[in-house]
Amino acid sequence: MTAEMHPSRWGDPAAAAPLPDTARELVRLAFGDLPAPAAEASGSRIAASAIDEDLLDGLRRIVGAEHVLIDDDLRRRRTRGKSTPDLLRNRAGDFAEAPDAVVRPADHDQVQALVAYAAAHRVAVVPFGGGTCVTGGLAARRDGLAGLVSLDLGRMTALRDVDPVSMTATLEPGLRGPEAEALLAGHGLTLGHFPQSFEFATIGGFAATRSSGQASAGYGRFDGMVVGLTAATPAGELRLGTAPASAAGPDLRQLLLGSEGALGVITSVTVRVRRAPEATVHEGWRWACFADGVAAARTLAQAGLLPTVLRLSDETETAVNLADPDALGGADGVGGCLMITGYEGTAEAVAARRAAVTAVLSGLGGTPAGEEPGRAWEQGRFHAPYLRDALLDEGVLVETLETATFWSGLESLHAEVTGALTGALDGALVLCHVSHVYETGASLYFTVAARQAADPLAQWQAAKAAASDAIRAAGATITHHHAVGTDHRQWYADEIGPVGVLALRAVKDALDPAGVLNPGVLVP
């Protein structure tokens, strides 16, 4: 079992660090002197496990007594995910929503038995992988149910099968990103899926949330990698995936991908894998302005000439990332915009693609910035959540959100969401980057920082609502890779419309008639 995260902080405690001096100076310049935030609650409120002993016995019969855990410390760590609202509540010592028990099945059959038992006895089940959710996807309701258990997939960590001819691998859902990569590396393979949560998030979570990684330009989205899956539902088990593609009806795999534990518990996925790269290089490009960089990214995507990694920061993010306080808020983009391009593959393929991309970017007016910005990005690529903890400690409210739309609407979406956030958060700093690109559009990933108000939770909720309204008003998706959870449900209902909601509820009612799987999550 990998290290547990602190309930109120990200990641490995050993990797956490106080705010670096340059960042502290930026914060002072942006927000002035900040009052210290409320101290973290030393004690914490957690309700006693309220589930009947009979039900616990039933769960114990399925997974073994040693795998049904009710200690407060573990229940605290299974209470929420890692959104800023989650951290704020946890820092305040509020664990009122803790699960009654943590249940740790060993395999698909135990998961199947657990969901059947939970349905029969009306116990809510919250599948738990890495606990990195940032949209309230672990905050299931228990109204009218006999209890709520966290179904911890941490024991299901096998690489079940490798098919080196088809280039597929079958992975269990509890594998964290680095564990999956290490097992595949033993076969000379890689998944190529590196979201910011990579170090802690799990295969099951990637599938259940339609995750997208930093190398998606080269490796694709996680939902595009999945060619087969098994899931346990109260209605029985589901085994899908007979071919890379099929015309046999709707693609039901795409119904389980993104189902966030509300339709079934994903117990294995068969994914397309690639050969581990011989060569990897990241480098930087400078653009005069965001619009020029966006046009360049679009040109690459539409020419079929994408690098493996493609990321473009707007003027503000570029200035902040380069720790260039003078450029902050320069409306005319004093420092321009930084793009990161990365290449992975055989040495030959990397050289060929790099040369082709370089020719296009140079032709469009990009200025090569060498490998140093690429290295800096690569080294810090999983570090931002630690930085958030340090900023929260200093009294800065910081959170991220993301969306996607078609290219023709991207710049106006950028302006509308930025405007909504600065309108809702006085003096906020709003950074943005294009994080994932496609032929027809791209995603925008926003980072927001502001002075913490007296009630930072309410402060953020108002800003998030304003940004979400702006996203939907622009016709964009409420989430490109963070899923729906509970936080996005209202805007998700608007996005798929009443008939979409009807279809989704119908599937939910068919697979989970007792409504015990992640109640209140995803399904509007």
Next chain:
Amino acid sequence: MTAEMHPSRWGDPAAAAPLPDTARELVRLAFGDLPAPAAEASGSRIAASAIDEDLLDGLRRIVGAEHVLIDDDLRRRRTRGKSTPDLLRNRAGDFAEAPDAVVRPADHDQVQALVAYAAAHRVAVVPFGGGTCVTGGLAARRDGLAGLVSLDLGRMTALRDVDPVSMTATLEPGLRGPEAEALLAGHGLTLGHFPQSFEFATIGGFAATRSSGQASAGYGRFDGMVVGLTAATPAGELRLGTAPASAAGPDLRQLLLGSEGALGVITSVTVRVRRAPEATVHEGWRWACFADGVAAARTLAQAGLLPTVLRLSDETETAVNLADPDALGGADGVGGCLMITGYEGTAEAVAARRAAVTAVLSGLGGTPAGEEPGRAWEQGRFHAPYLRDALLDEGVLVETLETATFWSGLESLHAEVTGALTGALDGALVLCHVSHVYETGASLYFTVAARQAADPLAQWQAAKAAASDAIRAAGATITHHHAVGTDHRQWYADEIGPVGVLALRAVKDALDPAGVLNPGVLVP
């Protein structure tokens, strides 16, 4: 309105031709002298339109009286699709299943009104595009309903919108392949979707059946091109697609793609388009055996070096296509296997990809066969269905079927299906080619020819069942690009399992509670 096809034959009557002499000689060598088949019925049995005049009036109020048609000739042409069983029944003059009326809506709102009216009055609705279905997808049941109407989308043929920045276009469902391409060509664009049915099949049909075209290696499958869609359902309208990709729940677009008119009527799709190619070239490669060619196709797919078209015939198909009777049935593949590679794009992109592919194929032992085989394939690419009519005229039973699986199972699938077909059809000739390739697998497309028995319909049904059983026993998909219809329903139920069927039925019941949309099609 484009030309109507003959009810019992494929395509444009002007393009039909008797069997060429070389083919006639091949037939004689393969099957000996054949008795002439039963003459086509000169009269034909068609039930009178049995729908109430009140209901017809209701339909007329929605679309206008001139767009509700009940003449026998048109009803015959809307009775079935173009599978060999369909043609055999139609040739025998059996139009017992003809629709009561053909209704031709002008736009989405009329379709929406029609499905609502049909649901309220329990009238079965069969969406009709090009009528090229080969899986019984137009053979809806009318049990217990007040009538059955063919919802002909032939008036909905607009290119509604082009977004040259996002490289998307919004197309109406009644557009046939060439019409859509002609409209897009006006903007310098192409869809790149060229299934064998291209000349007659429609955009709505491509979407509703997850169609895949001959250039899928370069342009992808139709379901991969769709970024947005609208559909009319009895429960209301559905508008999906806010971004190229999203993590906002299951991808509901993928539920309508492949829904075969049973969940809703697709009234527009927004698809990714590409710039019309500057250059196009097709060429041939020879391989010593099918296994070598398959390995080469797999290498290209897994190296990310696919041409735009990639097709590999097995030994028998190669021999037949080269009209080389001596090689027929040569178990050791006297003539080897022919691969067709095609390239489309800018002159520069074509040259670069062609050079890279050539290097790989040469390195793997392929022998270049020049552009002549490529030209021959290109010229004949939409002609096979005409050839089928001519063969049926000569007393040859001929039909196709297709499947797909992962690479490691492909050769055994090829052997199993071939064995099932030759086992069921005495003296049959079974040709096969790899028609679509992916990183993790490929499709197999079989063409079967045999002496027609006294009851060719029963003869084919037995062979089709044997092949379908073999496909499912091998764990492959029952259809790669021909959809489920009524013919595949039994094996489709096996493929998605009882819980998959439960989910699909739940969506059907939610969107079409009266069960009037293509009853009996798709949903097991």
